[in-house]
Amino acid sequence: MTKEFQDGTVRTVDELMNPLELFVRYGQSCSHIQKDILKKITSEEHIKIERMCFGEVPTDEKFMRKSFPIAFEWLDVIADGKPLDEDIIDGYFLFYHNRRIHEKQGNYRKVPATLRTFCLARVAQIKEVITHDGTPVYRCEDEGELLTSIGRVVKDAEVGEWIITHQGLTVRKISLDRLDRLANMYAKTPGYEAIARSLELRHGFVR
Amino acid sequence: MCFAIPGKVVSIDKDTQTAEVDYDVEIRTVGIPLLPELKIGDYVLVQAKIAVQIVPEKQVEQFKESLAVLDESEEEL
Numbered sequence: 001m002t003k004e005f006q007d008g009t010v011r012t013v014d015e016l017m018n019p020l021e022l023f024v025r026y027g028q029s030c031s032h033i034q035k036d037i038l039k040k041i042t043s044e045e046h047i048k049i050e051r052m053c054f055g056e057v058p059t060d061e062k063f064m065r066k067s068f069p070i071a072f073e074w075l076d077v078i079a080d081g082k083p084l085d086e087d088i089i090d091g092y093f094l095f096y097h098n099r100r101i102h103e104k105q106g107n108y109r110k111v112p113a114t115l116r117t118f119c120l121a122r123v124a125q126i127k128e129v130i131t132h133d134g135t136p137v138y139r140c141e142d143e144g145e146l147l148t149s150i151g152r153v154v155k156d157a158e159v160g161e162w163i164i165t166h167q168g169l170t171v172r173k174i175s176l177d178r179l180d181r182l183a184n185m186y187a188k189t190p191g192y193e194a195i196a197r198s199l200e201l202r203h204g205f206v207r
Numbered sequence: 208m209c210f211a212i213p214g215k216v217v218s219i220d221k222d223t224q225t226a227e228v229d230y231d232v233e234i235r236t237v238g239i240p241l242l243p244e245l246k247i248g249d250y251v252l253v254q255a256k257i258a259v260q261i262v263p264e265k266q267v268e269q270f271k272e273s274l275a276v277l278d279e280s281e282e283e284l
Contacts, residue, residue, distance in 0.1 A: 033210050111270060
């Protein structure tokens with residue numbers, strides 16, 4: 001099965017869930033602050049990120065590395081010379097990114113709780129599926145907290161299934177077996193503190 | 208850093224279940240079927256052009272104050 005993008009590119013389904021496509025599903029939500037607050041990307045670049053996220057154009061690694069340079073530096077350190085894959089991307093958000101938020105590191109200590117926790121990558125179980133203008137909306141639960149997640153890029157999730165939701169967007173479905181495997185894998189990666197220190201030294205910021 | 212940016216509801220169209228949301232830099236039209244209690248002046252978080260959560264105004268004020276002291280050298284997300 002193939003999909004034709006708006007720019008005419010045709011790719012197979014297997015290629016659709018490549019690591020970069022997964023990354024941009026997480027990253028597009030965060031690109032608003034890059035555009036509106038920090039002015040690090042232009043409106044045109046922001047639109048391109050959104051279109052990549054929603055599958056309207058293929059991902060562009062060079063462009064993404066330019067748009068999220070420090071995040072990719074983290075990912076490359078975690079990958080330790082291996083190609084980026086889905087495990088590295090999901091693990092980065094579920095364990096590194098979430099840890100920084102939970103521990104209120106760096107800028108996260110300056111931001112109110114609602115806005116901070118909305119940025120967590122959360123694993124939640126779907127309790128109800130409703131539809132708005134053809135887009136599924138998942139009412140889901142994470143440790144007793146009810147969440148709303150928009151299924152713009154994951155349209156086939158069903159009640160009882162588990163998803164990763166980030167800033168209100170359903171990033172992907174995930175099995176609890178895979179979640180366990182990721183947690184075990186990340187427990188064995190190079191120490192978080194060592195990676196953080198190395199990047200602090202390079203960029204001069206304090207966590 | 209990865210933060211949600213709240214926008215202020217400046218108008219509501221109940222017929223189309225949409226609202227105009229002001230982000231200072233631009234006004235965006237978003238769907239509001241998930242937040243029937245929404246009213247003008249509320250602040251919301253939006254995903255894929257659908258408002259998904261109301262943010263308490265006090266937290267919005269805290270957020271605005273925090274913008275002046277953000278460290279721009281941190282990773283993007």
